[in-house]
Amino acid sequence: MTKFLHTADWQLGMTRHFLSDEAQARFTAARIEAITTIGALAVDERCSFVVVSGDVFESNQVERQVVVRSLEAMKATPGVTFYLLPGNHDPLDAASVFRSKSFVDNCPDNVVVLESSDPVLAAEGVEVVGAPWSTKRPLVDLVSHAVAELPSNGTLRVVVGHGSTDSLSPNPNDPALIALGDLEAAISAGNVHYVALGDRHSTTEVGGTGRIWYSGTPEPTAYDEIDPGNVLIVDLSPGSVSVERHRVGTWRFVRQDFDVTGTEDCQKVEHFLEEISDKARTIVKLSLVGQLSLADMDRLETALNHASDLLGALERWERRSDLVALPDDSDFGGLGLSGFAAVGLEDLRELGAGAGDDALTARDALGLLYRLARTPTAS
């Protein structure tokens, strides 16, 4: 009987382009902070060890600082052994980060890299069997191979693997797919008692045995993750297993669509943004579709700028022309333009009503005119 923590896909050193330098630094720090959290949680829950099922690092070429910081974080809980499995982002090839000088020189005693599928004694009567990736594109089902020759001798076995399972993968031609059938067979034969998988970023149960799980990534990485930000505490005994989900993630990815055709809709958007909690650790992507008057556009623009200062990141609509600024008479009526200025205004409005890049530029010019004309006169 043993209790351990199952996590995966730390992807330390991951960057997101839409983050500003400041937000990126916080994002990176959060992912390393997660290690500390995991260590503390393991200690609290009296786990003997932690298995990290692949993609510990974002790439074999991450910067040194990430490597040494993460090792330092793992060192903080020396009573807990971290078993790291090389995945598709950080395979154990000739350039592997796990064999780099920075890693080897700074690796503490409680960090073990699963370099082969030889079983490792993790605790009394408990073996950890890894299926490490040695290239970016394996040609066989590594997990099945690791599991194939295991005798059933009463030892509790935790298999640590990485990749897609055939039951969940959309690509049936992938030779590296993990065969669910083989795993379930090994489980029912009593050779394997838990399969700790990585690669899916959402916590997911596989098959019906209750012993095959993806833990998901401890901090979310993208908008389309269903259930990220968790680790699994597994209580394992030969006859039973209990898997508990614990939330450790601090960041959130939020995506929202809006139809915007008037002041009310602008207000809805503003309200939505205001109501976000923990803005500094929330990444928001807005899709805004519709058309606004210049005044409304101006106002929306202001609100979005304000929000982007507060949020971790605010990603805008993909193509500018999804939201169109069409000036109406009220926009310019109060500006008191006459004479040539009025005629010029009409020219621009006509141009702006069309389509194509010229119309885009014309609408921008109108917005500019609006802004310039609105400023109180000097004299």
Added chain:
Amino acid sequence: MRIHRIKLSNYRGVSQSEVSFPIQGVTIIEGDNEIGKTSLSEAIDLLLGERDDSSKQRVKTVKPVHLDVGAEAEVELSTGPYRFVYRKRWHKQRETVLDILEPTRCQFTGREAHDKVRAILDETLDETLWDAFRLKQGAKLEQAAFAGGSLGRALDKAAGGDTTGDRGDDLWERITTERERYWTATGQVKADRTALASRVTQAAAEVAALETTLRSLDDDAAAVDRLCDEAKVLLERQNAHKESEDELVARFEAIQSRRSEVTRLEGLRDTALAQRDRMLGVGSARTDLKQRVADTAAAVDEIESKVAGALPARQEVLARLTTVQQKFDAVKAEIVKVEVAQRLAIGDRDFLRQQIEVAQLSERLDRATDAVRRRDKAEAVLESSRVDDALVARIEVAGIEVAKAEAAAATVAARITVEAIADVDLEIDGQMDALGAGTTRQLMVDDSTEVIVPGLLGMVINAGAEAQALADRLAEARAAFRTTCDEGGIDDLAGARLAATQRNEAARALVETAKSIKDDLRDLTFDALAQKIANLSVRIARYREERPTEPPVPSGHDAAEMVALESDAELQQRRAELDRLEKDLSRAKDEVQTLDLADASNRARLEQAQIASAQEQRSLADARGVLSDEAIDTQLADAEATLSARAAELSEVQDQLAAQDPETVEELLGNARAVRTRLAGELHDNEVRVHELRTKLSLLGEEGLATQLDSAKSELAHLAVTHEQLEARAAAAKLLFETFARRRTEAHHRYVAPFREGIESLGRLVFGSSLGVELADDLSIARRTLDGVTLDFAELSTGAKEQLGMISRLACASIVSTDGGAPVIFDDALGWSDPRKLERMGAAISKAGRSCQIIVLTCTPGRYASVGDAEVVQLAS
């Protein structure tokens, strides 16, 4: 403003002057210089501008010089709603009086009045305009700047009041400024935009570079894996290979040992072979020796027979020799005899010949002597002769002269022809001459001739003087002739000729004799010739003495010649025979000699052959002593047997060796070793390569390239977005600027249209219907187009500038006059214009005058004669 009336009193040199003006139209004020025209205009300025107590210079100068009073000026004018009369006196009894007539009547004086007028003017008059409308003589030809001010307002109003005015200008300012943030004045992209664009490019390049490096890193990692697999394969092959190589080595060693066995047996065989060969040699040597003994004996016999055979031939040859010798001697003796005979014949011949020769030589001598004698004679002649051909010629000439003189004298000489009727005797110059009857005598009288008929008549006929002269000449000629003849010692010409002929003959004789002497003497002298004759004679005598009587001397030289020839021929014959015999003799002698030589050599050879034969026989005996002929045969047979035995052994072992296929084994072994080396090499290379790659990977691995790439990508994304946004803003600013600029220019054009049209309509009167002008923002004339040619205002001629300046003011005045404006005052302007232009300008001024007040001051009445519709005021003192 309009001026109704100006009045001057004691102003400069004007004691009194008052002029009224209609409020609209042209008023021309004509007057001579210094009559006070300019003063009218100036007075208004002083009135409106200077207080009555002003001490300014321009006030002081208007004080009349000759009177102790102050200058006075009064003007009545309307401006805006006001109409007033304004009067001032300066210098003495200063006064300022303002009488406002409209809208409400009131009066002011002094300072108050002045201030009041200033206030009114500030309220109602566009000062700038008023100033611009004053064209003074001698003023600079500047354009008036009408922008802003009342013209501007009038144009505004004309344009319908829908201008943006100051509001528009302010916005336009901002639009321009905004544009300048992104574009240079000439429309080029500003440097910061270009810089941003290039930063984007750079960032993209950095991303690409990092991606390339990462890709190559991946490739290297894959290569390492591949190389490790290869190494495993190589090791397996290496092991497999070792086994097969060892097997080959074993086989090879077996072959080597058999080879050494072969070598040993070969040695033995060679020894046996050598022995047999040696015995063969000995046998053949013996055979040779026996043969040589036989050969030498045969040689001796041969030579002996040769020697014997040669004897008879020799004897025969000797006999022949003796015969020939005898014949030879006989012939020789005969020759001696014949020679003697020949000598005699020759002597005879010579003797006879010499006799002939003597005779010939004597002849020659005689001839020569004779010739000498004749020569001497001729020389004597020549010597004595004094007459040569030249002298003869002179005598001839003198003779001719005489004849000529005679002839001449004869012609002038009286010719008397005496005819004897009967026989008569005449005496002519003392010469008696008897004439028979009927005979005539001619007489020439060159000097005087006396003719006497004895007893009867005596006549003396004298020649004339001329005849005298001629007679003298004749006498002279005769004397000359005589002299010349005397030179030669002769009497007359005939004698001269004779003498000359003689001389010539003598000369010829000289030549002839000389030749004759030469021929005869030839190269000898007389003496020599004589001597020669003497010698020959002596020889002849001697021979005659010495010659034997027998054989007899031949009769003549020819016979002697014959005899000599005959004996000569016989001698030749005998000699030829002697030669033949001599040859035979020598041939015979040679033959004897040859035979003797042959015999000697044969004998020598014989001796040698005998020696050789003896030697060979000795050698054979010695050899047999050492080893008999039979022993040799035995030993040879033994050697043969041993040899075949050994050979057989050897060939058996060789066959065994061949069966082991040594070349192939050797080949295979060599190849196996090469393969081993190659494999080792490949393994080594593999190791090296793997090591290289691992080192590279570990180094690069420390650089955190993935993180770098991510940052670079972020940077690129940010820059790209910023760039895109900046460009969009730039495009918007540009579009806004261009659109508004276009509209603004259009508005401006419309705005200035009335003014421009006004200028053009007046201008066409002056320049022609093709006139066009363009106005600048400040409403000055920027360009003029005439007949399709456009020039900047500054490029126009002075006259054109003056005309356009005036036209622009007139056009302006017409436009502003409805709202007030000001009168246009020309003080003797148009000084630069030609008469035709002046005429047209007159029409323009007249037209303008229909809508405003124009005052023209001039001292040249003609200048503005063409202004129709004008009131003319004459100023007189």
